[in-house]
Amino acid sequence: MKNAIVSVSLRVLAIGLVGLSVGACVGNVSGQLTLPAEQATTASYYVQRHDKDSRDLASTIAQSMQKRGLQATAGVESARPADVAYVVTYVDKWMWDMRMYLYNLRIDVRDAKDMSIVGYGESMQSSLKAMGQTHEDIVDNALDKMFPR
């Protein structure tokens, strides 16, 4: 009887450990851009920094876009240039697991005229998956879906 109980317990433990290890390393990237490629590469973008962003992710996003050859600047909403074609907004969710890590970053691209959406990119990563990744890496992951390098 003892053996049977031990056997069942070990099986459950093994399944649990496999589940945990699979679940702990979760991450995914999604997104798309509906703009024609030529329009996307020649347009001007303004990354709008939100009030609670103490890390200035807006500048990181703009720099990553510039590295892709795009015309991008960053700043607060009130400083947005009137002639910019698209506004880039983002939602960053941070979590604590022995350090703060960027759990989810969602970047939206909207038409500056009416704020209608033209594309989005998102990168979600668990604590383990985020290990060794910088904010820049995660910004790159999210942008890759819209503006491939």
Next chain:
Amino acid sequence: MNRSVRATHISALALLSLSLAGCAVGNRYDYGSSIAGLPITGTGKIAVSVVDARPYVLSGDKKPDFVGLQRGGFGNPFDVRTGSGQPLATEMRDAISTALQKQGFSVVAAAEPAPRKLELKVLEWKTDVMMRLKTLYDLELSVFDGSGALLAKSATKGEDVGGGGFESQNASNAAKSFELRLTELVRDPGVQKALGSPAN
């Protein structure tokens, strides 16, 4: 002995099922505030309606608040419903109406007379989540004049596949897919022309 082993088995299976299905049961996605802006402006009166023509809803297999499936650890499906508990068509209409009002239009009920009527026919809208989030869609947007004559029509059909996550992330991505698809339909030149003319 047997009883003890059986009890352990049952407890283990129950725990396993709970852990695998825990995040899959009772998920809700809100579409009612999914559209931040639309590529059209105007000041005219417009009637808006959304028709749920999904075959499994029409046949009664699924309720009108059904929006998709969330799968448990074995791929076992659980229904996902609208955030408000209202039919999907109602939430979509709320989203479209709010967005049109923001763009300057005066939105009235579908039955009310108006120089323009916007009708979204939902032939398919369903998300399916396990490790990935798949959104299946088949949408038709029609613009009619005050007498009911068709002025313009645009359609989109396909599937969006993205990463699956927890409920809030999936809900946000599903809503974003709807915003993106509806915007694509409204951006159609024929629809733009038909919607723009009565307002100006």
